[in-house]
Amino acid sequence: MSELKRIFQRIASNADDFIDELRDRFTEHTGGYGPVQLVTYRGLGNKEEIYLKGRVLLDRNVKPAGETDSVWRNLMAMYKRFNTREIPNVRVRARFAGQEQTVRTNAEGYFEVRFALQLQLPDWRDWYEVELELLDQVAEGQETVRATGHVQVAHAESVFGVISDLDDTVLETGATNLLKMARLTFLNNARTRLPFAGVAAFYRALQRGPQGKGFHPIYYVSSSPWNLYDLLVEFCQVHGIPDGPLMLRDIGIDQEMTGGHHTHKLAQIEHIMRYTDPLPYILIGDSGQQDPEIYERVVEEYPGRVKAIYIRDVSEDARDSEVFRIAQRVRDQGVEFVFVRDTLDAAHHALQHGYLYAGALEDIGLDAKLDKEAPSDLEQIMGLEGK
Structure with a gap:
């Protein structure tokens, strides 16, 4: 980054902080939020x-998506998600397994909770609850x-985990086409946006593992902003995509100064690796942005902890020529790098290498067929589904 750009970003950041302070003073003077x-x-x-991470915000009352929501309603819901009013410097109390701590929100309303556990957690549970209360x-x-709040903990018997991108890997985003990305993001909702064919069944099969009855944790890492968190969670629930932590990104001038897409995703993957050491991983992404470069770096920094990499060709x-070069460098380090056209390509490889249970391909193939028969987002927007 050039020095001139740094100076302009610092000026913009200071101005942004000043405006936030004025807004908070005005809110306090007029009676609160x-x-x-x-x-x-x-x-x-x-x-x-x-x-666990969270945020304290003014409640914009964004409703869950409906089957017949209009484009206007979708657009207004997206406006509410991005027009946030964060609540800074307030206390949040967290309780877990008989332990308690109090944390404060930062200038953007975010807070983080970390518990060093005093009790042994049972081996049979995947998810744990953390009770939170606003004290101010x-x-x-x-x-x-x-x-x-909900926290995922890997089982001792898990033989691998999955770290997956979201945009153009799980759901079509069109990240390399700004107009298409804007249409998909702002004019659709969790029910009208569609996953790539077969993704839900493939991820469910990976979560069950080679025996078909285990638990292999899945983590989603994306450069999408935290403002879209509720939409992405609802999208996964609607389409049967397994639950997992979603590691998204704060947006703002300060965040752009400290690093972009590559820096954010690598930091989140390192975060997952540290908390789940020594669990090895299957990494899933796409060729549209920097997933191949990021995953190559992970292979270098965590030798022996990456079993395979699946990259969707978009x-x-x-x-593609650059991705092929990255793939060869990764294979030279003893890690499978598979450049796939669709979900079934990845599933065939996963079955051959013992990551899926017998019969998984049939389930994934059926799921892919149903996904392909579903009306597109444009057909749903224009009311052409079923015609």
Whole structure:
């Protein structure tokens, strides 16, 4: 980054902080905030420590998506998601397994909870609950504000985990086409956006593993902003995609100064690796942005902890040539790098290498067929489905 660009970004950041401070002073002078919500993001952990992130925001009352929601309603819901009013410098109390701690929100309303565990967690549970409560009065007539956070802990018998990108890997985003990306993001909702064919069944099969009855944790890492968290969680639930922590990104001037897409995703993968050491991983992404470069770096930094890499081909020939070069370098380090056209390509490889149970291909093939028969987002927007 050039020095001139750094100077302009620092000026913009200071101006942004100044505006936030003025807004907070005005809010305090006029009687406080309106309804407040405690937003929790799925966390992760191990037998010794758990981690959870959340945010305190003005409640914009974004409703779950409906089958017949109009484009206008989808657009208004997206506006509410991005027009956030964060609540800085307030206390949040967290309780877990008889332990308690109090943390404060930062300038963007985010808070983080870390518990060094004093009790042994049982081996048979995948998810644990953390009880949260806002301790400060920030709105007139405010009632008690509580929320329950969820933390995923890998089983001792898990033989691998999965780290997956979201955009153009699980759901079509069109990240390399700005107009298409804008249409898919702003005019659709969790029910009208579609996964790539067969993805849900493939991820369910990976989660069950080679015996078909285990638990192999899945983590989703994306450069999408935290503002889309509720939409992405609902999307996964609607389409039967397995639950897992979603590691998204804060957006803002300060965040652009400290690193972009590559830096964010690599940091989140390192975060997962640290909390789940020594569990090895299957990495899944696409060729549209920097997943191949990021995953090559992970292979270098964590020798022996990457079993295979699946990259969906969504790019032009010029980009494909570079991906092929990365693939060869990764294979030279003893890690399978598979450049796939679709989900079934990846599933065939996974079955051959013992990552899936017998019969998984049939389930994935059926799921892919149904996904391909579903109306596209444009057909749903224009009311042409079933015609």
